[in-house]
Amino acid sequence: MADTLDQMLTLMNLAKSSGADLVEIRFDSLSSSSSSSSSVKEDIQTLIASSPLPTLFTHRPKWEGGQYDGDEQSRLSALQLAMELGADHIDVELQAVDDFKTLTGGSKPAKCKLIVSSHNYQNTPSLEDLNNLVNKMQSTGADIVKIATTAVDITDVARVFHITSQSQVPIISMAMGERGLISRLLSPKYGGYLTFGTVERGKESAPGQPTIQDLLDVFNFRQIGPDTKVYGIIGKPVGHSKSPLLYNKAFRSIGFDGVYVHLLVDDVKNFLETYTDFAGFSCTIPHKEAVVQCCDEVDPTAKLIGAVNCVVRRDDGTLYGCNTDYVGAITAIEDGLRASGFKDGASGSPLDGRLFVVIGAGGAGKALAYGAKEKGARIVIANRTYDRARELAEIIGGKALSLADLNTYNPEDGMILANTTSIGMQPNIDQTPVSKEALKSYTLVFDAVYTPKITRLLREAGECGALIVTGVEMFIGQAYQQYERFTGLPAPKELFREIMANY
Ligand code: NAP
16 A cells, blocks of 8 residues: 555565565555546556566455545446456455446456455454355355455454355455454464455554564464464453564474464453364453453462463363463562572572562462462562452451552561552553652562563662562563463473563
8 A cells, every 4th residue: 555656666575575475456545546547557557567476456445445436437447457457366346346347248367366355344244144245255256255344352253264264265354453363363274365464564454454574473374274273362452462472483493383363352251162273372461360260170379369371272172271470470589589699498489488568469469479478478468459459468368558558668678579560561661659769678679560671660679779570581481381381392491581582
């Protein structure tokens, strides 16, 4: 998509160098696309002749979500011209296909494939309606059908996968929008003819398109096939998660036939009941607690914590949930203390007997509190909602504070502080849960937030002389554990560290 011919040619070359197989020319995006018929012909000729890749020519009218608002006859003539001038595919909307065939007399060069398309920018219809639509499109004599719907919920995509895998004719299918991302990423698993990638962010021709780079480098798109196992991170929001990068690079490094995707989920129960063929999930905000009820079996520690962050589908189809957060975080904190010469206590941990202050009472907060308690620490919980702090403190046998209390809380030296709230996370990097002055009483400060790596809390703690442990350490630690549960194979620890060091 571009305003001028020159920009379009530049983008075509960029598409090729980025690794695309085919380039879609969105002729309607050119500002000259409704000008005189001789210049239209010249433009089409130039674009098709200069394309470094096979072409898909599209001239989308406003009434189907495109930019062209000239007369219909000229639009159809441009499509006919593109076909005659050597386009490899042309896209004709279902509503216009009869008129197009009347114009061309039904003839087209053997090389050119006719894509008959339909776009729904509101929702994804029922399975029955989608099937009827495919049949109707197929009966027009389409070589390929293209159905683009809109995902209102991620479970809508299951219907798109269903029609894709059942289609008798080659099919391009997708559910647009952020909730439909998996329809684009997993298209080869379900037999889709192609998927659309954008050359760069901001150049999307439809909502929710990934970049070519993401498709190829983050999601290993070329390696995805019918047997590829699907894993992913369930959350809301979830687009910021670095987990897909980490797991997919690790999968690729050993040739494991799996892909790990972002899963923007609103209702976790509905999601898990819909995608019974997906193999495993990481779980993040706000679903870690709700997912406990959705598992057939839950690891006893995760049950105590009341939060599951890792779900594995067993061979018999049942779901097993566990919590890898606490191991990752507690190990990182222990390693930090030991590296600075702190000795293990009677519990076998340097946390033994220490006062351990947890900020937050959500999934990560509970995990840290239980983990530290298990290592012999005395627990204090400080939370925005004081009642949640009190509840957790009562169960665990600790003390509760409000967030404001924390600024003056200073019963002894040598304490450990662990932030498990999202305070300080991008984009709110100027926020911090506790004043710098109060940090002077702590020996070690840990922050679960890992974007940015060094949060304001950690920076100020370091300035006060405390040891700091970043959320990246926790992230890597919990990811090792999940990787091993997902694949049954040892995690490539060095690779994980290398990848995270660069982000
Ligand atoms: P959660 O279950 O939703 O809990 C969120 C906690 O943060 C609650 O205690 C909540 O307090 C508090 N909170 C949220 N926004 C707040 C604000 N603006 N001011 C004060 N308190 C606020 O989430 P979670 O799963 O525990 O995750 C919490 C954080 O840990 C996230 O930033 C997440 O990215 C991070 N995390 C990191 C890793 C890692 O590997 N590094 C792993 C897991 C989690 P209320 O009770 O008052 O709502």
